[in-house]
Amino acid sequence: MASSLENLETQLEMFIENVRQMDIIVSDFQPQSQNVLNQKLQAMVHGLQEIDKLKTQVQDVHVPLEVFDYIDQGRNPQLYTKDCIEKALAKNEQVKGKIDAYRKFKANMLVELGKTFPNELSKYRALRGDEGRRGD
């Protein structure tokens, strides 16, 4: 997987470099550069062919669409990863807080029910087994 991605990255970098060189040639064109430009054009087609060949190797790579929004806005895509991690952590903490609160509520509920309805609660505990005894 990593090697296929590296291959694609290398090919893309080579392609971009070729286009950059073409840009330089074209920006102030000299008649003697025509042959070089033709070679660059052929290299561009060849580069596209190579990139096209690599598409089968990266079929199983899934990219979240939201990353594209970051890139389209000219932002570092690593910020997306950072945001995702931070969101996941915040949510994890929230859920943990809820679970802890419910545990405390259950424990208090059992204590209070035990005070008010001792007979019913003992029946309940007997039916529930461990579940009913566990206050936390």
Add this chain to the structure above:
Amino acid sequence: MMGDQFRKVEQYSPKSSPRGARSPVVSRQDSSGTLKTTILLGKNPSIVPSGPFYLLKEPPGESEITGATNLMTYYGLEHSYSKFSGKKLKEQLSSFLPTLPGVIDLPGQSDNSSLRSVIEKPPVGGKDLLLLSSAQLEGFRLHPGPLPEQYRYTTSTPLKKRKSKHKKHKHKDGGPPSAETAVTDAAGDTHEKKHKKQKRHDEDKERKKRKKEKKRKKQKHSPEHSGGLTPSQHSS
């Protein structure tokens, strides 16, 4: 407004109840299975609940992992977390792709280069990519001379990059000095740093020399230490 409310009330009248003409008193099959009752017939017919009371619904199955556990640790992502939360990431796309030429920090919509547009309007594909024939290459025969201003693109990139560097210096200094002064300041800083480094290096050398000389003197004066430790052994 009021009329609407009345109409709504009428809709929910027993006549048009979703349950139909069924009386709510008639017992129906309990879907939860917690309301088991025993009907006793005879002289004194009565309905006695025989099953457990309604609080005893089956508890939801306990899952192996819940939000109560630290999922970051569970999935071994602490390294990624510390990597991204510890250091301050640079905002610009160019800091992620530093080798890419051209201005890439601008929004993609401005020059029709957004990745979203590639998804929304996929380019025509499925055709073989073939090298250009000599006749096709004739179409790329260009006139000599520079490109018109509006088509020049990457030539402005290096300048922009340099400008952004100056901005960084501005932030470090805190004040708003001009770009030139920032450059000279930065140059001065680096020079000073180098100088300091050199100074430190020289001092270290001198200290080592002095130590060596002291040791030599000691060795000369005391015959016991003639076969003593070498400096390297001593240090270890």
